[in-house]
Amino acid sequence: MPSQVVPGSFRDPSGFLFFRDDGIYRQINHGYQENYDLLMSSRLYSTLVDAGLLIPHEEVEAAPVVTEQAYKIIKPQLIDFISYPYEWSFSQLKDAALATLAIQKWAIDFGMTLKDASAYNIQFVEGRPLLIDTLSFERYEEGRPWVAYRQFCQHFLAPLTLMAYSHINLNQLLRVYIDGIPLDLASALLPVRTRFRFSLLTHLHMHSRSQERHADSHDGKARSAKLGKTAFLGIINNLESAIRKLEWRPGKTEWGDYYESTNYTSDSHKHKVEAIVGFLDRLKPRKIWDLGANTGLFSRLGADRGIPTVSFDIDPVAVEKNYLNVKKGDKLVLPLLLDLSNPSPGIGWKNEERMSLLDRGPTDMAFALALIHHLAISNNLPLVRIADFFDHICESLVIEFVPKTDSQVKRLLTTREDIFPDYTQEAFEKVFSEYFTIQDAVALDGSERTLYLMVKRQA
Amino acid sequence: MRAIRKFSKYLVLTLFVLSLFPSVAFAYLDPGTGSYLMQVLIGGVMGGMFAVSMFWRRIVAFFSNLFGRGTSKDNLADEPSKPSDPSE
Numbered sequence: 013m014p015s016q017v018v019p020g021s022f023r024d025p026s027g028f029l030f031f032r033d034d035g036i037y038r039q040i041n042h043g044y045q046e047n048y049d050l051l052m053s054s055r056l057y058s059t060l061v062d063a064g065l066l067i068p069h070e071e072v073e074a075a076p077v078v079t080e081q082a083y084k085i086i087k088p089q090l091i092d093f094i095s096y097p098y099e100w101s102f103s104q105l106k107d108a109a110l111a112t113l114a115i116q117k118w119a120i121d122f123g124m125t126l127k128d129a130s131a132y133n134i135q136f137v138e139g140r141p142l143l144i145d146t147l148s149f150e151r152y153e154e155g156r157p158w159v160a161y162r163q164f165c166q167h168f169l170a171p172l173t174l175m176a177y178s179h180i181n182l183n184q185l186l187r188v189y190i191d192g193i194p195l196d197l198a199s200a201l202l203p204v205r206t207r208f209r210f211s212l213l214t215h216l217h218m219h220s221r222s223q224e225r226h227a228d229s230h231d232g233k234a235r236s237a238k239l240g241k242t243a244f245l246g247i248i249n250n251l252e253s254a255i256r257k258l259e260w261r262p263g264k265t266e267w268g269d270y271y272e273s274t275n276y277t278s279d280s281h282k283h284k285v286e287a288i289v290g291f292l293d294r295l296k297p298r299k300i301w302d303l304g305a306n307t308g309l310f311s312r313l314g315a316d317r318g319i320p321t322v323s324f325d326i327d328p329v330a331v332e333k334n335y336l337n338v339k340k341g342d343k344l345v346l347p348l349l350l351d352l353s354n355p356s357p358g359i360g361w362k363n364e365e366r367m368s369l370l371d372r373g374p375t376d377m378a379f380a381l382a383l384i385h386h387l388a389i390s391n392n393l394p395l396v397r398i399a400d401f402f403d404h405i406c407e408s409l410v411i412e413f414v415p416k417t418d419s420q421v422k423r424l425l426t427t428r429e430d431i432f433p434d435y436t437q438e439a440f441e442k443v444f445s446e447y448f449t450i451q452d453a454v455a456l457d458g459s460e461r462t463l464y465l466m467v468k469r470q471a
Numbered sequence: 472m473r474a475i476r477k478f479s480k481y482l483v484l485t486l487f488v489l490s491l492f493p494s495v496a497f498a499y500l501d502p503g504t505g506s507y508l509m510q511v512l513i514g515g516v517m518g519g520m521f522a523v524s525m526f527w528r529r530i531v532a533f534f535s536n537l538f539g540r541g542t543s544k545d546n547l548a549d550e551p552s553k554p555s556d557p558s559e
Contacts, residue, residue, distance in 0.1 A: 165506075242518040243511075249517070
């Protein structure tokens with residue numbers, strides 16, 4: 013059976029992930045044998061899995077990829093959708109940070125420690141952050157400082173502090189810096205008042221200064237410095253307290269109050285819900301991407317039917333609200349931040365370490381509700397390019413056409429010249445029909461909008 | 472007050488040690504060394520704060536037990552730390 017090593021799984025010599033036709037596997041190399049055995053025998057693994065903090069796996073008798081290095085092959089639970097920290101809302105990143113520290117505290121209790129603290133090792137599964145790298149643990153040696161301290165500060169503390177104190181969109185720096193935001197950059201961008209909070213002064217500003225001071229130091233003596241267990245735990249607890257105190261109180265944005273400010277009548281909203289539910293029951297998709305989901309109102313129609321639904325929006329306030337609702341129980345909705353006009357690219361070595369949005373598709377069904385006018389008019393995207401995009405990302409499409417006579421489109425056109433003579437319902441149907449078969453079109457009561465169900469044409 | 476004096480002492484010491492090093496940053500970065508030393512420098516203060524908070528929890532637990540409130544052993548500092556649920 014052919015194997016394909018996951019492109020982003022090469023930094024840690026302990027093992028690597030690979031795909032086969034029947035799922036994803038992880039090879040554990042001989043070099044990690046002692047630590048893996050300790051993880052399993054110490055009950056740390058079962059404790060963390062029971063606490064919903066570590067991905068469960070089973071040991072399998074599968075052929076290894078690199079035979080001479082292989083100790084064991086494990087098959088981890090499959091994750092519906094891999095997301096990245098630059099796609100998370102403030103509270104998602106905060107919960108991921110707290111989960112990492114909770115895992116570290118458990119690990120210490122069992123005589124182990126996290127040897128890395130990468131935000132990319134955390135994924136959201138059923139609304140909760142989960143560590144997906146089973147090989148992140150090593151035996152704790154008393155006296156040794158936390159080897160992942162720098163990484164934790166760069167991946168979690170720096171972006172969260174920047175989001176809370178400077179600007180919510182500064183998490184996008186994580187897209188530029190794959191190993192977290194450099195502390196000198198974070199320190200330079202943060203306001204002076206962060207220096208008056210002891211934890212931020214030490215973990216970010218002084219930490220950055222210390223890195224600069226020792227940038228050229230290869231002195232082995234420095235690395236042999238000892239840190240007692242109480243001091244070690246003190247640092248972990250202080251980091252946890254610092255993260256917990258970081259808060260972001262979102263103000264009003266264009267989208268955060270969308271449902272309160274639109275001119276949807278309750279009848280047209282109800283009709284729209286009924287039409288979508290009918291489409292879902294007809295095609296029964298296994299997974300959905302809801303693009304331009306706002307706070308995820310329609311994403312929940314899929315999730316309520318047991319369908320994992322990724323709920324994308326450009327607005328950090330909407331994504332935050334969506335996630336806070338997910339925490340209350342809508343576990344199959346995964347809210348994520350995404351600018352559709354500039355979706356997440358492939359980043360890292362060979363642009364392959366972290367997948368682009370399109371690499372993570374296609375999905376069974378996409379929702380594009382009250383979206384097309386923003387793409388076509390606000391972003392000057394020709395209809396043919398929009399149809400081509402959906403052709404790449406989904407097998408079926410629920411899309412709402414919003415005509416120029418709609419008040420929302422009129423609003424978009426009040427401040428600019430109408431250079432969109434081709435933005436008509438006829439042109440929309442003609443262009444999309446080249447990629448999709450239109451299975452249904454429902455004129456929504458009380459509005460001039462039409463909801464379409466389309467299925468991709470077979471090549 | 473002792474804790475505050477101790478904390479201030481460590482902070483001044485830390486700032487003093489950092490100020491001893493030249494401020495030129497070189498192109499090659501080895502952030503590990505600076506991060507290692509940073510932990511050693513702040514570990515004393517944060518470990519002290521952690522120890523004080525654990526000691527305080529024991530006192531609270533002792534009096535809670537004495538007056539019949541909160542009999543849970545989880546309140547004791549020498550129990551393994553129960554990490555709180557991040558999704559709460």
